[in-house]
Amino acid sequence: MIRIGLRERCVRVINRQHSVLPGFGISLGLTLMYLGLVVLIPLSALVVKALGMTFEDFWQKAIADPRVMASYRVSLSAALVAGLVNSVFGFILAWVLVRYQFPGKRLLDAIVDLPFALPTAVSGIALVGLYASSGWLGGWLEGLGLKVAFAWPGIVIALTMIGLPFVVRTMQPAIEQLESESEEAAAILGATRGQTFRRVILPILVPPLLTGFALAFARGLGEFGSVYFIAGNLPMKTEIAPLMILIKLEQYDYHGAAAIGLVMLVASFALLLLINLLQAWTRHRSST
């Protein structure tokens, strides 16, 4: 099904004569040039750097080193969990912001954007202040036996905070565009609220939810500033992959840094591609 979708899309690109907007050639050229300058050339420099070493060397530096491996695990798992948490609560938050009227709604809506605007280091310091054993949430949680700051949960919390606006801001327009009539139609046909949500609303919201998740997740993988302070950066435990790159750079090990960078690049790309395909598939099923 995916393959057909892709082929159709290619055919559509080629048969562009009937397009309403002219200038397909120019705009495609501009797009490629822009993408090239801003994204592809820097990334290929990274690839070239990494390819400058032998495979043996690459393997040693980026894969075989247990400390580096541990950092991948921390980065991936924390970003994944934070992305999932945001998918659930970001969805609910977006739903509340769109569907209900209440005092302070405007303010709440503006607060959602704060993690976008704040320097991430500031968020990090604020979180440490709150969750360290001396902070008023951290002390209490530690009493319950849960260590947050300078541990894995702290990383998840930082990434959740950073990723929240991505989910909320992708879900809001999608929820706004839901036709209230189809919900009414479902109710008239005898569906309960739960059935209406599961069968009528959710299928339409899955593609944007996947987008929001992908954005939050990708942001989590690359996040550095906020995590730096709360993670504690204990080798094998709470070091994230971007930190490993920084450490390598500080040791003037440019090849090592590039190798880790390449692994991150390939992993993120593979994941994003997967999510995109999943999205194309769900979108085809709930097509417009």
Next chain:
Amino acid sequence: MSIEALNITKRFGQFVALDDVSLHVRSGELLALLGPSGSGKTTLLRVIAGLELPDEGDVRFDGESVRDRHVRKRGVGFVFQHYALFRHMTVLENVAFGLRVKPRHERPRRAEIHDRVGELLRLVHLDGLAGRYPHELSGGQRQRVALARALAVRPRVLLLDEPFGALDAKVRAELRDWLRRLHEEIQLTSVFVTHDQDEALEVADRVVVMNRGKIEQIGTPEEVFHSPASAFVMDFLGQSNRFHGRVPGNSARQESISYVRPHEFELLKPSQSTRSIDATGSGDQLESMGVTGEIRKIYSASALVRIELSAADGRLVHVQISQEEFQRLAPSVGQTWTARPRRIRVFAADYQI
């Protein structure tokens, strides 16, 4: 099943969308709600369906109040103006929806659902399109899917909101006939909303004319067309000529409006005895002398010939005569003729458009 709406009032904030509306739909009847945009037709339909809670009044099905009964439990079929199909479901899934969401002990078995959907799609002439998605259908086909979906749960009443509103004239006429026949076949109490008078007069058993949240008249198509109860109904049903003026013999000397439908004029050569042409076209002299004026336009390419007469005060008077009459009299543009009403309807001038 009969539907009664009793003294329904519905407000949106300060705005009164329905003002003490009462309506009785007889069992098995096909009733049209007719009225201009914003007159409250959709709101009334939604109140009956339970999508809108009235501020005052009661809705009864077969004499039993359903005011507090949830939409889900009212057993109505509803066809939305813009169909509101589930766009991520195929035609089959759309039509089967109402059956599939039934509680387990009421839900028909898979095979039964399939049979029922197949049967419904045949009924609405859509067999063969079961696997399509709504965006792969034409407007008329979507309309019929919406209808099949509403009928699938065997509703006790069918409510349709401008079912043919978004379609072109030909498809509209086809579906209209088809709805009429379908209704004769299944005899389901049905209410449909329209702002097209032809649609209402041709299809419905009875017509409810609404204006500004109130019912102006309820009656058979013949009753509302031939004996309109108010100036509004007169105006709304078909084109008519309005003449302001006092009614002769009305002692109250009340301001009134006289209406003459275009086909209720006869066309005469202006008589020599007409002293002066009636300058105001007012109701006072209308009956005895008619309106005299110059012919501006003649449209003869239809069953009835339409003639536009420009009265002395510059107003246009619309006259319709038969083709035979047209041949016999042979009026032409630029000539002066008199249009004399065979029938005048007079209403108190208490309403403005």
